[in-house]
Amino acid sequence: MTGNPPAIRFEAYKQQGDFVLDASFESGPGITALFGPSGAGKTTILNLIAGIERPQRGRIVCRGETFADTRTGEYLQKHQRRVGLVFQDAQLFPHLTVEQNIKFGQWFLAPDDRTIPLAPVIDILGLSGLLNRRPAKLSGGEKQRAGLARALLASPRILLMDEPLGGLDDERRQEILPLIERVRDEFAIPIIYVTHDIDEVERLASHVVMLRRGRVTDAGAPRVVLRTRGGPTQHEQSAG
């Protein structure tokens, strides 16, 4: 990690019924994977960073900007945070075309804040032939590419990806994986990547945070954490 402020400094407590999230971690540039079985709290962490959920206690700082701090009462609403959230099932707006979808975030940005230009995003994600289509006419892989473009074009401080390959078959995964790598390399944007697939962690991430039942059990370089320290059990790898 460099001398810049970390991409995310996360420290939060949230109780919801039986589930308790009590986690803290930091992430740097590149891709940080949140890895663990379902019910570990990965999606809750993304929702807390995005401002979709509120922590009961804690402090979330993204690249020097305080998103939430329960001690000082600071809290940025989700539309003020400039985070790009990529959903597992894309969540494209069904009443808008692909072009209107991917430009959605730009409407709310001052021209100076549009740090990620339209043309290369359309090019890299192969969307030029799909711009006039409605989401209902897209395949799963196409939806996910459009969802990624929509999040990127809002020129976010950080990209949050919630199991973006989770709903796709293996062929589509192999199609999208290199695109995520290109996005990571060309736009130099920090990414928090939620997954329960160990192969995705090894291929994409430079840092991994292991989660289990709402707590961080380990964190570090994927090779070190996943191999030398035992990594997840077989049961956790197969858990959906």
Place this chain on the structure above:
Amino acid sequence: MFGLTEGEWTAVALSLRVALVATAVSLPVAIAAAYALARWTFPGKMLLDGFLHLPLVLPPVVTGYLLLLTFGKQGIVGAFLWETFGFTFSFRWTGAALACGAMGFPLMLRAVRLSFEMIDRRLEAAAGTLGASPIWTFVLVTLPLALPGIIVGSILCFAKALGEFGATITFVSNIPGETQTIPSAIYSYTQTPGGDAGALRLTAVSVSIALIALVVSEFLNKRAQKRIAAFE
């Protein structure tokens, strides 16, 4: 067409005007109330929900009488409006519109609320993370996605308003040219010797309007279902 007399045309035109105004005025209120009931929790929510649906289950005459007690010139609200603004609903077509609006409102509310409840909340969350404030999210995402329900609810309310009789006649009586809508005109004909022909003519008009409303509603419903299928 229909060989209507001038007085009958007046009743038809008045009916359409009353139904249109009732629907147009109900719409923003129904959207606000439906949104509050679908999305917020607040004390007294069940009570408000029940109150708004009351005209659906009360005898229309009771609704009309309650309107008279509230909005009549001696009513709590009516007296205030009369003394402050010189405005009254009593024996005016605006009163007919109020009665028809009150009767049609629950039907509209249900349709709009259902369409709000069907919207995937994560679409709104997505709009928020993309920089849309809650108001922009409502305008750009929630409202367009609820449009099928809003259209169907409006047609239901319009049709109900066209056919409304009991509440209207109780609240604003049956004055030709002012509060006599198609149903009250038909009622007057049935009370008059030799009025059968007029009643039949207006019945034909009523059936025609109802058929058109049904066809339009069915057409829009099909389109709405297509849109909803597109949600997948």
